Amino acid sequence: MRYNERELLSLARQPAEKAAEILMRVPKKGSVLKKRLVKLVVNFLFYFRTDEAEPIGALLLEHCRITKEEDNVFSISFVEEPERKYCFECDSEEQCQEWIEALKRASLLHGPFLSYSYEFMRRSLIFYRNEIQKMTGKDPLEQYGISEEARFQLGTRKQ
Amino acid sequence: MKLNERSLAFYATCDSPADNTGFLYKRGERHTAYHRRWFVLKGNMLFYFEERESREPLGVIVLEGCTVELCDSAEEFSFAIRFGGAKSRTYVLAAESQAAMESWVKSLSRASFDYMRLVVRALEKQLEEMRWGPAGGCSGCQGLPGSWKPKPMGLERSPERLPALPTVLPKENGCAVWNNVPGADRLPGASGCTRHDSEGNLRPPPLPPRRRASSSEAGSARVAAAESLSTFCQLHEQYGREVAQLRQDWLERRRGPRP
Helix, strand or coil: CEECHHHHHHHHCCCCCEEEEEEEECCCCCCCCEEEEEEEECCEEEEEECCCCCCCEEEECCCEEEEECCCCEEEEEECCEEEEEEEEECCCHHHHHHHHHHHEECCCCCCCCEECCHHHHHHHHHHHHHHHHHHHCCCCCHHHCCCCCHHHCCCCCCC | CEECHHHHHHHHHCCCCCCEEEEEEEECCCCCCEEEEEEEEECCEEEEECCCCCCCCCEEEECCCEEEEECCCCCCCEEEEEECCCCCCCEEEECCCHHHHHHHHHHHHCCCHHHHHHHHHHHHHHHHHHHHCCCCCCCCCCCCCCCCCCCCCCCCCCCCCCCCCCCCCCCCCCCCCCCCCCCCCCCCCCCCCCCECCCCCECCCCCCCCCCCCCCHHHHHHHHHHHHHHHHHHHHHHHHHHHHHHHHHHHHHHHCCCC
16 A cells, blocks of 8 residues: 655654653564554554664554553554554553553443544544533534534534 | 554445545656546545545555645646655645535645644633633532533633634644643542432533643643543543443343343
8 A cells, every 4th residue: 555654754753642662562473572662643653663763663543452461561453353463561560551541542332442543533522512512502613614524523424 | 664554454444434535636646647546534544546446545645744735737626735844745636526626625634633633622621611610610510310411601601712723734743742641630430330319310420620720831732632532531431331330220120020
């Protein structure tokens, strides 16, 4: 799949919401834990060799699952291949929990964990819009001229 | 750089709703010929397929940090997705009608994660100020039986004037550096026990905590951003637990009377 690599590399250089050196293992046969600089920027998780400026790779965090594994370890997997896990071993249980908090929002209604993602942001927006509309009778998005924008609609959206 | 391409392809083709779809002509990188492609916009990712029925996208344009402009091109209904940076490629696209062009320009210019976050933060601030007031606190939960809505406060007061949001994205991706804000943003009574008032009616869940005052505006924006998400997700989780419990109770009651 083609993609605009230059812009993605530029994104990787932006200030991160969260960044740390963590041991990481990719879901490939025979792969081992390696120390990586892991950096969360918008809905991408970039990972670098600790002495390099350009990331080795990036994970788009949409439709993914964040799972607490054993002590100090969490994993990221994607809904279409839940057994393929990217594993992360932190220095401490505290650091592990911090990363899980940063990456995931548990949803008891829907079952699988939603990651910190564009989709989660969208639901937050729809939630707040709905709340404000119920309280005031007015659509708060009108002042920005984006009421009709497909991505902000309250009901189910059609493709 | 590696990308989780399989997951990307799944995201592009799964039945989660798209923010825009349609045929667009895409100008080639080296040659000026236009190719008709099927485009799918989801979040901040613009996928394009060779055909509408193709099972995998040909490619994707990550839209974070882009600007969208109308083109002064010979091609009718054309527009461009532009990025900052010296050697960045400009994507020139053309729609099949004026209406389609306008629809794409609007949805693409609001596609960034940053933009979504700005709007969420503004609405969350508005909501909190309506419930709590800009200065005072809340008197506490009201026992409205059967109602999930907290008692609205200061309805007669119009919401604070919010900063005007940009309709075209700034060229740089101005990602905020977030603080982890421990402690203060935990909901009271988050243990999941159901709350009932004296009449045995279910009371509404606790209100989200007041946002802490911050000394600087930048600090307040960062704290607000961090707390806005934890407020929503904790509310969501709270409601979710109660719904799960209610459903459990209902199932048990259903099973009860049967011999």
